[in-house]
Amino acid sequence: MPPRAQARRAEQLALLSELRHRRFTDPRMGELLEALPEPEVRETLGEVAAANVRETARSYRRATCLPSSFVAELTRVCAHAHEAWIEARKNADFAQFAPHLERIVALKREEADRVGFEDERYDALLDVYEPGARTREIAPMLASLRERLVPIVQRVADGTEAQDGAEDGRRWPVEQQKQLCRRVAAAMGFDFEAGRLDESAHPFCSGIDVGDVRLTTRYDERDAAGALFGVMHETGHGLYEQGLDPERFGTPAGEACSTGMHESQSRLWENQIGRSRPFWEHFFPILCATFPQASEGLDLESWVRRINRVRRSLIRVEADEVTYNLHILLRFELERDLLEQRLAVADLPAAWNAKMEAYLGLTPPDDAQGVLQDIHWSFGGFGYFPTYTLGNLYAAQIHDALRAAFPDLDDMLRHGRLLEIRDWLRDKIHRRGMVLRAPALLEEVTGAPPSAEPFLRYIERKVEALA
Amino acid sequence: MPPRAQARRAEQLALLSELRHRRFTDPRMGELLEALPEPEVRETLGEVAAANVRETARSYRRATCLPSSFVAELTRVCAHAHEAWIEARKNADFAQFAPHLERIVALKREEADRVGFEDERYDALLDVYEPGARTREIAPMLASLRERLVPIVQRVADGTEAQDGAEDGRRWPVEQQKQLCRRVAAAMGFDFEAGRLDESAHPFCSGIDVGDVRLTTRYDERDAAGALFGVMHETGHGLYEQGLDPERFGTPAGEACSTGMHESQSRLWENQIGRSRPFWEHFFPILCATFPQASEGLDLESWVRRINRVRRSLIRVEADEVTYNLHILLRFELERDLLEQRLAVADLPAAWNAKMEAYLGLTPPDDAQGVLQDIHWSFGGFGYFPTYTLGNLYAAQIHDALRAAFPDLDDMLRHGRLLEIRDWLRDKIHRRGMVLRAPALLEEVTGAPPSAEPFLRYIERKVEALA
Numbered sequence: 001m002p003p004r005a006q007a008r009r010a011e012q013l014a015l016l017s018e019l020r021h022r023r024f025t026d027p028r029m030g031e032l033l034e035a036l037p038e039p040e041v042r043e044t045l046g047e048v049a050a051a052n053v054r055e056t057a058r059s060y061r062r063a064t065c066l067p068s069s070f071v072a073e074l075t076r077v078c079a080h081a082h083e084a085w086i087e088a089r090k091n092a093d094f095a096q097f098a099p100h101l102e103r104i105v106a107l108k109r110e111e112a113d114r115v116g117f118e119d120e121r122y123d124a125l126l127d128v129y130e131p132g133a134r135t136r137e138i139a140p141m142l143a144s145l146r147e148r149l150v151p152i153v154q155r156v157a158d159g160t161e162a163q164d165g166a167e168d169g170r171r172w173p174v175e176q177q178k179q180l181c182r183r184v185a186a187a188m189g190f191d192f193e194a195g196r197l198d199e200s201a202h203p204f205c206s207g208i209d210v211g212d213v214r215l216t217t218r219y220d221e222r223d224a225a226g227a228l229f230g231v232m233h234e235t236g237h238g239l240y241e242q243g244l245d246p247e248r249f250g251t252p253a254g255e256a257c258s259t260g261m262h263e264s265q266s267r268l269w270e271n272q273i274g275r276s277r278p279f280w281e282h283f284f285p286i287l288c289a290t291f292p293q294a295s296e297g298l299d300l301e302s303w304v305r306r307i308n309r310v311r312r313s314l315i316r317v318e319a320d321e322v323t324y325n326l327h328i329l330l331r332f333e334l335e336r337d338l339l340e341q342r343l344a345v346a347d348l349p350a351a352w353n354a355k356m357e358a359y360l361g362l363t364p365p366d367d368a369q370g371v372l373q374d375i376h377w378s379f380g381g382f383g384y385f386p387t388y389t390l391g392n393l394y395a396a397q398i399h400d401a402l403r404a405a406f407p408d409l410d411d412m413l414r415h416g417r418l419l420e421i422r423d424w425l426r427d428k429i430h431r432r433g434m435v436l437r438a439p440a441l442l443e444e445v446t447g448a449p450p451s452a453e454p455f456l457r458y459i460e461r462k463v464e465a466l467a
Numbered sequence: 468m469p470p471r472a473q474a475r476r477a478e479q480l481a482l483l484s485e486l487r488h489r490r491f492t493d494p495r496m497g498e499l500l501e502a503l504p505e506p507e508v509r510e511t512l513g514e515v516a517a518a519n520v521r522e523t524a525r526s527y528r529r530a531t532c533l534p535s536s537f538v539a540e541l542t543r544v545c546a547h548a549h550e551a552w553i554e555a556r557k558n559a560d561f562a563q564f565a566p567h568l569e570r571i572v573a574l575k576r577e578e579a580d581r582v583g584f585e586d587e588r589y590d591a592l593l594d595v596y597e598p599g600a601r602t603r604e605i606a607p608m609l610a611s612l613r614e615r616l617v618p619i620v621q622r623v624a625d626g627t628e629a630q631d632g633a634e635d636g637r638r639w640p641v642e643q644q645k646q647l648c649r650r651v652a653a654a655m656g657f658d659f660e661a662g663r664l665d666e667s668a669h670p671f672c673s674g675i676d677v678g679d680v681r682l683t684t685r686y687d688e689r690d691a692a693g694a695l696f697g698v699m700h701e702t703g704h705g706l707y708e709q710g711l712d713p714e715r716f717g718t719p720a721g722e723a724c725s726t727g728m729h730e731s732q733s734r735l736w737e738n739q740i741g742r743s744r745p746f747w748e749h750f751f752p753i754l755c756a757t758f759p760q761a762s763e764g765l766d767l768e769s770w771v772r773r774i775n776r777v778r779r780s781l782i783r784v785e786a787d788e789v790t791y792n793l794h795i796l797l798r799f800e801l802e803r804d805l806l807e808q809r810l811a812v813a814d815l816p817a818a819w820n821a822k823m824e825a826y827l828g829l830t831p832p833d834d835a836q837g838v839l840q841d842i843h844w845s846f847g848g849f850g851y852f853p854t855y856t857l858g859n860l861y862a863a864q865i866h867d868a869l870r871a872a873f874p875d876l877d878d879m880l881r882h883g884r885l886l887e888i889r890d891w892l893r894d895k896i897h898r899r900g901m902v903l904r905a906p907a908l909l910e911e912v913t914g915a916p917p918s919a920e921p922f923l924r925y926i927e928r929k930v931e932a933l934a
Contacts (some may be wrong), residue, residue, distance in 0.1 A: 004661040005679030008716075194471040212472030249475075 010079035018072035025063045033057045048253045051435045055252035058131060065115045074107050078380045085378035092368035094349050101377060102345045105338050108382045112339065121339045125383030129259035130390065132437045135336070138386055141393065141452045142332060145325045148456050150359060152322055152463055157310045170294045172224035180224070180290050181217065181231040184283070188269060189422035190215075190235050191242055197231065202375070205234040205266075207241030209249065224291065225307055232274040236266035239422055243430025252434040259384065261438045263391020264398055265425065271321050272399040272458070273421070277304050278413035308466055312360050314369045322459055325392060326359040331374070331385040339382065394442055396455035398429070401446040477546035485539035492530045500524045515720045518902045522719035525598060532581045541574050545847045552845035559835035561816050568844060569812045572805050575849045579806065588806045592850030596726035597857065599904045602803070605853055608860065608919045609799060612792045615923050617826060619789055619930055624777045637761045639691035647691070647757050648684065648698040651750070655736060656889035657682075657702045658709055664698065669842070672701040672733075674708030676716065691758065692774055699741040703733035706889055710897025719901040726851065728905045730858020731865055732892065738788050739866040739925070740888070744771050745880035775933055779827050781836045789926055792859060793826040798841070798852040806849065861909055863922035865896070868913040
């Protein structure tokens with residue numbers, strides 16, 4: 001967006017959010033919801049209708065706690081903050097972003113106070129992304145990760161900070177990367193008649209409708225793995241969106257269960273499947289055929305090691321499976337402190353750097369590679385970060401269930417048979433929409449409530465195997 | 468857009484158009500407008516406020532003639548028709564598009580009947596793009612073009628059909644084309660802080676706000692002229708959008724006068740300025756320095772001839788200044804006939820081809836290069852085409868006034884001094900918004916009402932000079 005467009009865009013977004021809020025909070029909606037108590041609906045119409053009532057009532061209750069003018073103001077402030085964050089990051093100058101972040105923290109505190117919470121303000125914000133989740137339930141899981149991951153990092157990680165293989169002089173032509181990415185996404189079952197794969201500065205997946213799912217990635221000639229795992233990640237999200245029930249479009253039962261569950265789908269494909277040896281038994285020869293020059297001297301063994309290397313790193317989005325959740329934990333702790341005013345915005349960069357040293361043994365050389373690296377706080381996304389870790393935990397747990405359902409999973413991977421995996425995920429998770437909340441859905445699929453154990457066992461096994 | 472996205476997008480567009488229509492046709496708007504008669508407002512608040520009342524009342528009256536459900540249905544039908552047109556053009560198969568076009572013609576007839584008209588249905592549709600214009604006023608101007616242009620084409624045009632120079636084996640590297648295009652747009656005064664220049668399959672200019680004007684073009688390595696004149700054209704539109712009065716944003720006085728007046732700005736820059744010898748006395752050395760290989764053996768004289776070549780051509784958007792308006796005339800006549808049911812959709816391809824033979828001496832080899840080439844009918848844009856020719860006529864007339872205002876205009880061009888031209892256009896035209904309707908604004912700027920004479924004299928002089 002051109003710089004001079006910023007002010008008008010902020011006003012446009014504010015207006016749209018206000019109009020949307022006004023319509024949704026129409027008192028008639030409240031009357032209808034009151035006439036339809038969830039338990040009665042469940043008895044007469046079943047679980048799908050009951051879930052629609054439950055989730056609409058939740059959203060309605062939340063929306064009616066906030067005046068439309070507050071919604072507009074929050075949108076406006078975040079629109080400006082986002083632009084300021086882009087500049088601040090470019091200049092590695094936290095002071096440019098700080099006044100915006102102060103305003104956002106104040107508004108998010110106000111939002112939490114208006115919406116209400118049991119234990120702490122964070123609950124009211126987490127609930128947006130992970131309906132029904134409570135900070136007291138997820139905090140111990142995240143803490144248990146710290147206890148078991150920090151020692152692993154200290155034992156196995158080397159001190160370099162770079163993306164997989166971006167430094168060894170190999171050149172992976174971008175056109176061939178695009179071919180391979182499309183081939184892998186198609187093998188995973190992504191329907192290109194109902195979606196696209198394009199390029200953007202920051203990869204994303206946007207699900208407009210089951211018939212219109214847009215994925216993006218970015219290509220770097222020095223590193224084929226970055227784009228490829230990025231595409232597997234976004235395709236994981238995209239399969240969720242394409243797998244929603246089209247008959248339920250526009251209702252909660254036709255939407256994804258939670259942000260964490262969404263992330264579980266991207267991480268399962270990217271990591272549990274995409275970084276596994278059996279997967280590459282099929283795709284490594286294809287990789288070599290696609291990049292005859294760049295792949296020279298690589299064998300399956302060295303490739304699998306390469307894509308599973310554990311490193312201390314400054315940047316979350318480039319982090320490996322072991323260190324990733326430490327990046328999240330740090331943010332989760334800091335944003336709780338900001339919301340409860342145990343930490344002032346002015347002290348945030350120092351607090352960030354101290355935690356980076358404690359968890360990862362690194363200190364960012366500047367704030368662009370530290371506290372300014374993520375977009376989330378600039379759009380007011382407090383409560384978002386833990387869903388990344390929930391996604392990782394859910395993914396490991398779902399992966400165990402997948403292996404139980406397909407005892408020959410490794411053989412399927414060795415033969416590139418991925419569609420059965422997509423269909424199983426679609427059946428068990430995607431089509432269920434918001435019928436169950438994330439912990440209940442996970443229990444339905446895996447037989448157990450959410451836990452960090454399957455993930456930690458998966459990591460420990462992997463680190464040992466590659467030691 | 469992916470194919471399976473089509474149905475939902477049609478519904479989304481229909482809903483948005485319906486909601487917008489409902490808000491705008493709120494009876495309270497009618498009461499306010501009735502309480503504010505234009506003449507009284509003019510006396511008390513001046514011409515700007517009066518224009519706002521006049522144009523809002525015009526839009527309101529039109530909108531209240533149409534039920535919201537009709538607006539939604541028209542939007543829905545056009546959304547599907549647009550997708551069908553893309554496929555039909557790809558397959559050169561008019562039959563794929565015909566049923567959609569029949570539906571659109573029926574709805575546009577209904578729209579005209581609901582809105583009302585004096586002489587013919589076309590008036591009611593033309594008015595959307597050229598407020599206040601009447602078919603009986605513009606038809607004679609277009610007819611006079613046919614009389615004087617057809618003989619010129621018969622005398623000077625050769626029979627080939629191709630873009631400028633795309634066939635001579637020269638290669639113009641795309642990266643350098645991009646540089647030159649940005650340089651020319653910047654020289655014209657386009658503010659890149661308040662706009663962008665990107666690539667797209669079909670070039671356009673979208674003015675979201677004076678601070679956010681997006682231009683696109685497409686590059687072809689075989690032909691530098693296509694992208695460059697495309698960019699000058701879109702930049703002409705973009706300067707209009709950037710030149711609107713920001714204080715009047717959201718009101719008619721802060722919007723462009725008419726579609727024809729908008730086109731005059733793009734065509735003036737593209738043709739009267741961009742294809743002139745003095746302009747190239749400055750830019751030809753820059754072109755040669757940018758493309759040392761491709762420009763080998765070209766001199767100023769041959770370049771100016773090359774970019775002013777007159778050819779019979781099948782495709783409107785590739786047509787030169789002489790033949791362009793014959794392409795428009797043909798469409799104008801056909802769409803009037805369709806609306807009055809003097810022509811059936813089934814007979815349209817034959818009618819198109821007959822007129823092509825009569826005006827341009829060519830018969831399209833298939834419908835993709837004939838009746839299916841333009842997007843306009845697929846989005847229901849009946850009444851749009853003549854504004855292209857009005858733009859050409861206005862441009863020539865404004866160009867005469869510009870020369871009168873700057874007797875040393877050729878010298879300014881020889882020195883690349885384009886900003887004074889932008890400022891003059893901004894002052895005389897862009898800042899005036901919709902304060903005056905197009906014919907009155909043209910008279911204010913040029914001292915004369917709209918006429919085809921200045922354009923025909925300009926063409927005749929140019930053809931003679933290059934003979």
